[in-house]
Amino acid sequence: MNAPFPSQSPQDAAKLPLTVLIAAPRGFCAGVDRAIEIVERALQRYGAPVYVRHEIVHNKYVVENLRAKGAVFVEELDEVPADGHVVFSAHGVPKSVPAEAERRELTYLDATCPLVSKVHRQAERQIEKDRHIIFIGHEGHPEVIGTMGQVEPGQMTLVETVKDVAALPFAQDVPLAYLSQTTLSVDDTAEIIAALEARYPEIAGPKAEDICYATSNRQAAVKRIAPASDLVLVIGAPNSSNSLRLVEVAERCGTQAKLIQRGDEIDPAWLDGVGTIGVTAGASAPERLVREVIERLGEWRAVEERTLVSAEEKMVFKLPRELADSE
Template sequence: MSAEPAAPPALIVRLAAPRGFCAGVDRAIQVVEATLERFGAPVFVRHEIVHNRHVVSRLRDLGAVFVETLEECPDDRPVVFSAHGSPRSVTEAAQARGMTYLDATCPLVSKVHVEATRHHAAGRQVLLIGHAGHPEVVGTMGQLPEGTVVLIETLEQARDFIPRAPDALAYVTQTTLSVDDTAEIVEMLRSRFPAIGTPHRDDICYATTNRQDAVKSLAGACDVLLVIGSANSSNSVRLVEVGLRAGAPKAFLIDDAGDLDLAWLEGAATVAVTAGASAPEDLVQGVISRISDAFAVTVEEVGAARETVSFKLPRALLA
């Protein structure tokens, strides 16, 4: 008589809440979809609309053409500017060419643009806390004349920075940074320059903060943390870093279920799962399904923060 197959090992999957799409990402995707519906394909999109390869692939299948420069776009087709924001020169070039353009910049990124412009107009030297080369940073620095904004990436740079005038300074930040890392940099700047101008409200967006808080609440009580998001997604990469710092023994960034190595979960009793702000929920469910192929899974949703923020589409798409 053959032996009964061994029962799969038990595994608790704790789902972070909130996770996945934020209001800015949701709006940006809707902008591309609505532009395609109104104008037909192709619609050109300057830079990836959001940093998730699955989202980009789906929109490409619908007729979106992703490019890196405005020069790659014809004059007679609409162009959408990504959620990360664009330098002022890009908008000016589109206007000069008479192009139809739709701006999908997240309103919370636009808020940072307004703050930087206001501080510059008041004669303050503007510091931007962020990561060099990230499109949001490029867009924010591009709101002001070249060489005007000083980028601060590290605590050491904040400590060593020599201002033009110590009493005429202000800072803004990228919206997708580590809350804790940024707080250290801000504390350094404020201790060195007590008169430094600050944002009216924190520039790190509510969604970034909420997702990092959710990971912190799970990290110390899990054996493995899985963060679903693309490698070029700043907020997703930060979730891995935050999880490790908060006590997760292991943390992995995966695009989807296909990236998951089940060997990572061997011997684990509890796995925490979250998703970056540009990762759709179907990817989360795909990962849970793959885990369920090898384990007897119990899913628990953990977290109390409810997000009710929504942003309107550009006026041109509402007419």
């Protein structure tokens, strides 16, 4: 539903108009909501500090907010004291991480997104069927490291592009399966899967695509606002895969797009000759930052907001049972 156009003050009357098309859905997904709540409830139950291995989600604002409440972010478990409580990030971790936590008798909570955990289980099942896994993802991303760490070294091969598929060394009679990172470009991944299936007609795939509902929905929402926008602002972190994909989606629609983390990163020069701006947020970016960006635009232009809804999201994930009863 379109937001009502506010009555103009004399100051606004002197400003050039700017239509802001707000994508819906945008921002937090169920997996991110769950991960943040796990850290907050752990702090309530155990008290500060609660250690978090890697950023709980890829958003500086969220991380700093949790740090202010007593979360301590570490890269590896050896930074966690013997009596510490630790949370694993939403991106998932290799099997070696909980194994090490158990060896050290650490209290740990797993905030891995359930949709990422689903991919982990699929990987295990394919290995049980003696298939080598081709994993579609971005090298070095925490989710990729976590998923590849569910199986023994050498049982999974990473591909990032169609060109990588052409370079695969496997013969057609080798039993293969493919899986993918949950935050990829829907269009790019479809091209890579098509290339895999063309080269290896017997390759096994998941029953449903691995790209998560939130990633798909946010990309579809950008496809709706981008063609009508002169510029699209994507609120998200530079290390956020799903946010970077939103920029790419907008650019594929022929629209200029910029990734920003906060409203103060907007250059007023970007508004020169611009009558309509699209705004969206990656799955790790809170709604508060969307409002901050729109308020920042309102400092220079008379903003009229319109929200374009392309899907409704009602997904909710359960908390770990250790925290489900905490207040």
